[in-house]
Amino acid sequence: MDITIVGGGIGGLAAAIALRARGHRVTILEQSAVPAEVGAAVGLAPNATAALAELGVADLLAHRAVAPQAWTRRRWTDGAELGSLPLADAVHAEFGHPFWMAHRVHLHQALLARATGDASGEGSIRIVGGARVSGIDGGTGTVSTTSGDSYRADLVVGADGIRSTVRAAVAGPDNPVFSGNIAVRAQIATSHIVEDPELRSFVTDNCLETWMGPGGHIVNSLIESGRLLNVTACFDAPATGTDSWFSDEGSDLLTELIQDWHRPLRRLVGLAGSIGRWDLYDRDPIPRLVRDRVVLLGDAAHPVLPYLGQGAAQTLEDAVVLGRCLEGRDVPTELRLYQAARLERTHVVQQRSRDNRDALHLPDGPAQAARDAAFAEGGADFQVLRWLWSPSFAPTVASGGRHLPDTATRSVASLSRES
Secondary structure, eight states: OEEEEEOOSHHHHHHHHHHHTTTOEEEEEESSSSOOOOOSEEEEOHHHHHHHHHHTOHHHHTTTOBOOSEEEEEETTTOOEEEEEEOTHHHHHHHSSOOEEEEHHHHHHHHHHHHHOOTTSSOOOEEEETOOEEEEETTTTEEEETTSOEEEOSEEEEOOOTTOSTHHHHHOSOOOEEEEEEEEEEEEEHHHHTTSTTTTHHHHTOEEEEEEETTEEEEEEEEGGGTEEEEEEEEEOOOOSOOSTTOOOOHHHHHHHTTTSOHHHHHHHHTOSOEEEEEEEEOOOOSOSEETTEEEOGGGTOOOOTTSSOHHHHHHHHHHHHHHHOOSSSHHHHHHHHHHHHHHHHHHHHHHHHHHHHHHTOOSSHHHHHHHHHHHHHTTOOHHHHHHHSOTTOSOOOGGGOSOOGGGSOOHHHHHHHO
16 A cells, blocks of 8 residues: 555554554654654653654664663652652563663664664655645645645545644644643753762652642653753643743743652752753544544554653554554554444543542542552552553464554443543
């Protein structure tokens, strides 16, 4: 089949790799002159690293990713440990794949290298830069661009992010809405941190740490082979007018937001140079992922707020499942199988991400105390994460995609009970 993918980000490249492996001819339309990624750290739970392994990308990223030793929750005022979940070897033993923290740029670079390299013998994927999409004709599979070009294919894949142009061809017109949260992020050279005895453990412990406080939370983790410490803070706050990763005006904002937080954490943030900020947008779940010759994946289909660390993971799952289902023998049936495999799970993840925000941002009081006690009681138990971190695309879909994994048909209620 001839397949046009709109968007050359993480989702578009992953889908292109998966579809090429099934023998399809893939063209990516990317609005930037050259496909690139920006942003901060990305958590890659075992369901994400399993997808990367299947795509042949895991080995390209492994040397730059970091496997944290543990995931620790801390209290905002004094840094008291509320619970700790072992990662590293424990995660690999439980799920068969690692938990990594990486830089989004490095993840994108690894996918791009896999997509454009020819060492596999599968051939390169055609990437057209500077192609800004202006319209989609789902009936004919035609994509039009603002430059007057048009691309006709057997299938169009919308992987163009939360402000997707393709989405309207499947779900009708709707717009992203401000979530009520802003995010601020900084990256600090670990060589500067280890010089300070009060801050050294942020590096030497190699933990993914979540600090929870009233109206916000902060996550810190090592990335880039341990050379950088990434700090990302999400808070309930009015929109700043910035919905782009490119903003670099977060220093004063972050300083104000954490002025009463634990002193070492405030000192750590003080070591950062530039601090970025952006507003977090959301979209409600949609009832379908497919219409005519158009299919959606990633943020174009189901943007996920960053409160479960599953945005990239669900996008990578989409790509793998689409590739497994789409053999090109009975396309309408295969697309329905893709939708059946992904729609419920992504709806649950979207809602659980929203719910987790509320839990992370509780004000001090009885509900917060109960949450902290629950973390202390179940801090070393994978049970609550098994539904989320287990690769939902295994085992391999049989010929024609007609045998779905059990997780594709489990109900929302059953997933919610497990969580």
